[in-house]
Amino acid sequence: MSSLPFDVAAASVQGREHARAGRNNQDAWCVRASEHGLVAVVADGCGSQPCSELGAQLGVRRVAQAALVRLAEDGRVDEAGFLPGLREDVLCLLSELRRELGRDTLGDFLFTVVGAVLTPSHTLVFSAGDGVWCLNGEVRVLGPFANNAPPYLAYALSSGAQTPLVAQALVPTQDVRVLMLGTDGVSDLAKLAQTRLPASDEQVGELSRFWTEDRYFTNPDALRRRLAMLNREHVRADFEARRLERAPGLLADDTTMVVLRRRMGRA
Known part of the structure; x- marks a missing residue:
């Protein structure tokens, strides 16, 4: 495993509208580490495709594994060829799967990517498509x-089509205190800071709580539970009117987040 001094919190929750339509969570995330570095990736499958969660799940794993292989082969994230090579690795896998499945799978393989590769010297953030990322508290949509x-x-x-993996940031790893990667559902979550939870006086709060509050790193299920709570439908019986009143969950879209936070006292 990586010796890099970062704790990780990660979770995904099905969006309210996907649940209503009987569709799966089409987001995915993956975090993998080796002696050479740490890779974190989130992906969002195309919502108009019935099985795009397949591509998202395969995609995040392939990106993470291919990045670690490149690091093991002395690949450097600060070299110009790192991301184009990573892109080709992913496309080769998808192409092989299309042939093996023997059907038109292009729609299944439509997914966005937001990822990061951390090595002892450098940290690279990259993307293909929409999503959210945050470095040291500065959120970028x-x-x-x-x-x-x-x-x-x-x-x-x-x-x-020459759809590239786009470099969003390349910084010395020693300067990274917090790094968050999210699908586009996180951008919707960021707009809900002042919104109250259904049937509660509690506010959703700022995105920063997900990296400033220790509970998300000490309890591996805390982030998932929080996202699930935000998206829980509340049902109340109005006996006088003889009806049920429903307050829907707050997250319309699938929402996925990976947060890396430097351990206290570690350089």
Whole structure:
């Protein structure tokens, strides 16, 4: 495992509208580490496709594993060829799967990516499509894109589109205190800071609570439980009117987040 001094919190919750429509959570996340570094990735499958969670789940794992392989082969994140090589690794896997499945799977493989590769010397943040990332408290929103059509990597499999993995930041790892990666549902969550939870006086709060509050790093299920609480429907019986009053969950879209926080006292 990586010796980098970071604690990790990660979770995903199904969006309210996906639950209503009987669709799966089409987000995915993956965090993997080796002696060479640490990789974190989130992905969001195309909402108009019935099985895009398949591509998202495969995609995050392939990106993470391919990045670690490149690090093991002395690849450096501060080299110009790192991201193009990583992109080709992912596209090769998707292309092989399309042939093996023997059906039109392009729609299944449409997913966005927000990821980071941390090594002892440098940290690289990259993306393809929309999402959110935050470095040391500064939140950056990616997208939205015209016609709600982000540049999915898998477009290259059908049209040869040159949809790249885009470098968002390259910084010395020693300067990284907090790093958050999120799907576009996190950008919606950020707008709810002053909103009260259903049937509660408690406010949602700022995104920063997810890296300033210790509980998210000491309890591995705390982040998932918080996101689930925000999206829990509240039902109250109005006996006088003889009806049920429903307060819907707050997160319309699937919401996924990975947070890395430097351990206290570690350089």
